[in-house]
Amino acid sequence: MNTDLTRASAAELADALASKSISSVEVTQAHLDRIAAVDGQVHAYLHVDAEGALATARAIDERRAAGESLPTLAGVPIAVKDVMTTKGLPTTCGSRMLEGWIPPYDATVVRHIKAAGMPILGKTNMDEFAMGSSTEHSAYGPSRNPWDLERIPGGSGGGSSAVIASFQAPLATGTDTGGSIRQPAAVTGTVGTKPTYGGVSRYGLVALASSLDQAGPCARTVLDTALLHEVMGGHDPLDSTSIDAPVPPVVEAARRADVAGMRIGVVKELGGEGYQPGVRARFDEAVALLVERGAEVVEVSCPNFDYALAAYYLILPSEASSNLAKFDAMRYGMRVLPEGIDAPTAEQVMAATRDAGFGDEVKRRIILGTYALSSGYYDAYYGSAQKVRTLIAQDFARAYEKVDVLVSPTAPTTAFKLGDKLDDPMAMYLNDIATIPANLAGVPGMSVPSGVADEDGLPTGIQILAPATKDERLYSVGAALEQALLERWGAPILSRAPELGADLVKGA
Amino acid sequence: MAVTSAADRVLDYDEAVAKFDPVMGLEVHVELHTATKMFCGCPTTFGAEPNSQVCPVCLGLPGALPVVNEKAVESAVRIGLALNCEIAEWCRFARKNYFYPDMPKNFQTSQYDEPIAFNGYLDVEVEDGSGGTEIFRVEIERAHMEEDTGKSLHVGGSTGRIHGAEYSLVDYNRAGIPLIEIVTKPIVGAGERAPEVAKAYVSALRDLLRALDVSDVKMEQGSMRCDANVSLRVRAGDDPRGDAQLAVPFGTRTETKNVNSLRSVERAVRYEMSRQAAILDEGGTILQETRHWHEDTGMTTSGRVKSDADDYRYFPEPDLVPVAPTRETVDELRGTLPEPPGLRRKRLQSEWGFSDLEMRDVVNARAVELIEETVAAGAGAAAAKKWWLGEPSRRANAEGQDLVSYAAGLGFAPAHVAELDRLVTSGRLNDSMARQVLDGVLAGEGTPTEVADARGLELVQDDSALEAAVDRVIDANPDIAEKIRGGKVQAAGALIGQVMKEMKGQADAGKVRALILARLS
Numbered sequence A: 001m002n003t004d005l006t007r008a009s010a011a012e013l014a015d016a017l018a019s020k021s022i023s024s025v026e027v028t029q030a031h032l033d034r035i036a037a038v039d040g041q042v043h044a045y046l047h048v049d050a051e052g053a054l055a056t057a058r059a060i061d062e063r064r065a066a067g068e069s070l071p072t073l074a075g076v077p078i079a080v081k082d083v084m085t086t087k088g089l090p091t092t093c094g095s096r097m098l099e100g101w102i103p104p105y106d107a108t109v110v111r112h113i114k115a116a117g118m119p120i121l122g123k124t125n126m127d128e129f130a131m132g133s134s135t136e137h138s139a140y141g142p143s144r145n146p147w148d149l150e151r152i153p154g155g156s157g158g159g160s161s162a163v164i165a166s167f168q169a170p171l172a173t174g175t176d177t178g179g180s181i182r183q184p185a186a187v188t189g190t191v192g193t194k195p196t197y198g199g200v201s202r203y204g205l206v207a208l209a210s211s212l213d214q215a216g217p218c219a220r221t222v223l224d225t226a227l228l229h230e231v232m233g234g235h236d237p238l239d240s241t242s243i244d245a246p247v248p249p250v251v252e253a254a255r256r257a258d259v260a261g262m263r264i265g266v267v268k269e270l271g272g273e274g275y276q277p278g279v280r281a282r283f284d285e286a287v288a289l290l291v292e293r294g295a296e297v298v299e300v301s302c303p304n305f306d307y308a309l310a311a312y313y314l315i316l317p318s319e320a321s322s323n324l325a326k327f328d329a330m331r332y333g334m335r336v337l338p339e340g341i342d343a344p345t346a347e348q349v350m351a352a353t354r355d356a357g358f359g360d361e362v363k364r365r366i367i368l369g370t371y372a373l374s375s376g377y378y379d380a381y382y383g384s385a386q387k388v389r390t391l392i393a394q395d396f397a398r399a400y401e402k403v404d405v406l407v408s409p410t411a412p413t414t415a416f417k418l419g420d421k422l423d424d425p426m427a428m429y430l431n432d433i434a435t436i437p438a439n440l441a442g443v444p445g446m447s448v449p450s451g452v453a454d455e456d457g458l459p460t461g462i463q464i465l466a467p468a469t470k471d472e473r474l475y476s477v478g479a480a481l482e483q484a485l486l487e488r489w490g491a492p493i494l495s496r497a498p499e500l501g502a503d504l505v506k507g508a
Numbered sequence B: 001m002a003v004t005s006a007a008d009r010v011l012d013y014d015e016a017v018a019k020f021d022p023v024m025g026l027e028v029h030v031e032l033h034t035a036t037k038m039f040c041g042c043p044t045t046f047g048a049e050p051n052s053q054v055c056p057v058c059l060g061l062p063g064a065l066p067v068v069n070e071k072a073v074e075s076a077v078r079i080g081l082a083l084n085c086e087i088a089e090w091c092r093f094a095r096k097n098y099f100y101p102d103m104p105k106n107f108q109t110s111q112y113d114e115p116i117a118f119n120g121y122l123d124v125e126v127e128d129g130s131g132g133t134e135i136f137r138v139e140i141e142r143a144h145m146e147e148d149t150g151k152s153l154h155v156g157g158s159t160g161r162i163h164g165a166e167y168s169l170v171d172y173n174r175a176g177i178p179l180i181e182i183v184t185k186p187i188v189g190a191g192e193r194a195p196e197v198a199k200a201y202v203s204a205l206r207d208l209l210r211a212l213d214v215s216d217v218k219m220e221q222g223s224m225r226c227d228a229n230v231s232l233r234v235r236a237g238d239d240p241r242g243d244a245q246l247a248v249p250f251g252t253r254t255e256t257k258n259v260n261s262l263r264s265v266e267r268a269v270r271y272e273m274s275r276q277a278a279i280l281d282e283g284g285t286i287l288q289e290t291r292h293w294h295e296d297t298g299m300t301t302s303g304r305v306k307s308d309a310d311d312y313r314y315f316p317e318p319d320l321v322p323v324a325p326t327r328e329t330v331d332e333l334r335g336t337l338p339e340p341p342g343l344r345r346k347r348l349q350s351e352w353g354f355s356d357l358e359m360r361d362v363v364n365a366r367a368v369e370l371i372e373e374t375v376a377a378g379a380g381a382a383a384a385k386k387w388w389l390g391e392p393s394r395r396a397n398a399e400g401q402d403l404v405s406y407a408a409g410l411g412f413a414p415a416h417v418a419e420l421d422r423l424v425t426s427g428r429l430n431d432s433m434a435r436q437v438l439d440g441v442l443a444g445e446g447t448p449t450e451v452a453d454a455r456g457l458e459l460v461q462d463d464s465a466l467e468a469a470v471d472r473v474i475d476a477n478p479d480i481a482e483k484i485r486g487g488k489v490q491a492a493g494a495l496i497g498q499v500m501k502e503m504k505g506q507a508d509a510g511k512v513r514a515l516i517l518a519r520l521s
């Protein structure tokens, strides 16, 4: 194992902790030191809980010393996306609206993490209420891509991907409504999984679009991702849409890394026009590597994917407009009194607060959704979008009759420059074109690094999609590819990322 | 803005119904008395400390999710079945979106176009105009599940409503309590009896829900609330159910909110008919609006004008899975339905041998169950009715309580009445003594036997004292004795009264009469 504890994988840390060759306090402190050293540049954390993390680490070390048998990841620190409620820790969702709000309860995922004995280092930055593909819509300023600090780390979970890629945590949680785990993974050279809808509880995830949201793991290796997936997942009676079945055997699949005999479909509609040459080149090579490992590859057509983006941008804003109605200054969070009104009514306070508390992108989507649900427009917009959703699910079903998994590039481009697409929502939305179909159909997806693009030296990702509840297939394929690429490269992709430090500060 | 100042002009009711035909739609909200709320595990107890029965779910905290209360679904299905409805094989919840401080999420989780129960009816009894009763069938459009809102208390200002208040307090204990909303189809053909039909419907519904044991149905506590939609159309022909009348299109309706007693339902419908008639009679038009009922003045005042801006943007609730009661479950629940209150009443009436009028008195006094239990405890039906509808009923009325809660409050039970009746039929007490005993029991002095013992109340069984008294009275009244001897038996009454006085009431009047007649024959 690397002597720098922040460079080690979660699996390596877990083994070293289990054999008592290191302590959780050491591991946790190493990460806190790293945060202190580099997060000023990356801005991936919104809140760091050094005290809480060390307290958990100490408790785990004591329990281990007392001979207690502990869960696999006990003592391995983690970062939590700020969209998940954490009892006693701020939860802002990247919004002014929730500045200062301390939830009185833990999300089920957070409860699982705590039960697994994992110290929580802090809460990671995100686009406001998870709306965006760059973290530029965070009310607290964007996070930066460790590969190039002038570039976006993806979004909405850019804080989590940046934390992982800059070694400020070995593991992080994410949520993925249209690609918010997978696209950040792709542009930072990390791994991320959106599990089957219902595979991980949504209880305590501040909802963006209830029928699309799914929490999942972020890590640097496929095995680490699987280990965290296992901790996060499982049935939750507090979430009516939670699947009442055990977590799929993801860890076993990641360890076996076997694609021999698997049928892999390349989605014709995802990867043509609009995809950067370097992204396509690395994708083609990755597919070839899978063939070398014994997989069978065919091209598959999913014609209705062409309508996915349009349908998504009706369903998401519709649900979001309703989910975000609760932020009204009446019970918690921000309260703004309207100017120039002596004794404002409740409605006036609500309006003033929502005007001041929400950013432009949130307002844009609330307005879109309110319009799409209005009587007289409902059938044409929300109704039609739901029909498209059904057609996309049928495309997937037909494809999975022929193949075991589908693959595509995760995102059409590598990380773009901060500010490049901020004023062009459509261009920003198009970044999620390949990831959205999985959310609409509720099927699981994963992004694994496929290399770096020749033209800009930035990471590219390959997306793997599997049928609902067959999440383990993602890990079989992802781990096999990871292994093949590691053999080819001789070192993990992140070893090619520039070293962060004082010398990287502009002008230094 | 609410207009509450000047009273609206109303047309005399008889004139109103001579010119116009009413159409009603009644929406009744019923709070289920499940142990926990609709979508979380919080208790539903009425009257708890404000905001003490809340959790992240019913407070709508960020991230919290609802889980359907299976018991509430069961109650909804049973209500649907009791209302002769079809039960959906598959239905969803929907979000009704609007902003209001007492709604934690700013949407209400309700049902929209997929109600759990639909297409039913409830038969209600109304007077037929010639002293008897007839059945009026009220058709049910739907019964659907939803959650209640919190409760706002508007402090300051004169109206008690949010406009003009200095500040408002919100209690979220009620937020998330399961509600069933029962909506009728337009009620046509009631004519001048519309107010009576409205009251009879709400009353019958209340009895039904009470028999189902799904709700407290206390209108005064808000566990049952009624909104009355009323519109008028021009009269056509003499028969409100005639083809000519049915062909006339509906008028513009108003919705009178929160009419919270049976009496008010009748009064509010009647008032709204008279008010609308006055407007239409002058050639005016009815504003489609919600109106507020004022119990004290007996009037409705203008509330919010309904407009196209009222768009609740309903869409299927994505946080919940569809409700799909299997046909087996529905059949099982059908088996748990109680005897319909109407049928049950008819059965009891014939078992007890009561006239229609007697039975109506019993029902109005809410004494059906009490008499049933008293009879079950061994009393005769007539005696049970006599005792319950007498002093206890009078006192309950005076206290402004219903008989059941009044008796329960005193610990006065059907078993007491049955015991009292036994003391009379066994000959220990006469009627006036029994009344004294009842007084004692109601005063908390013990069981009827204990009271009779303590007060030394007992009909004299040793005839010697009685015979001596009879002799004394005969001796003291030679004139009357002579008349009786001469065959004027009815004159014995005067002597009986005196004997009873001598015996301080502790004698059986029949026996006294027999003794007097025997002495003077």
Ligand SMILES: [Zn+2]
Pocket (backbone or CB within 6 Å): B037, B040, B041, B042, B053, B054, B055, B056, B057, B058, B059, B176
């Ligand atoms: Zn609750």
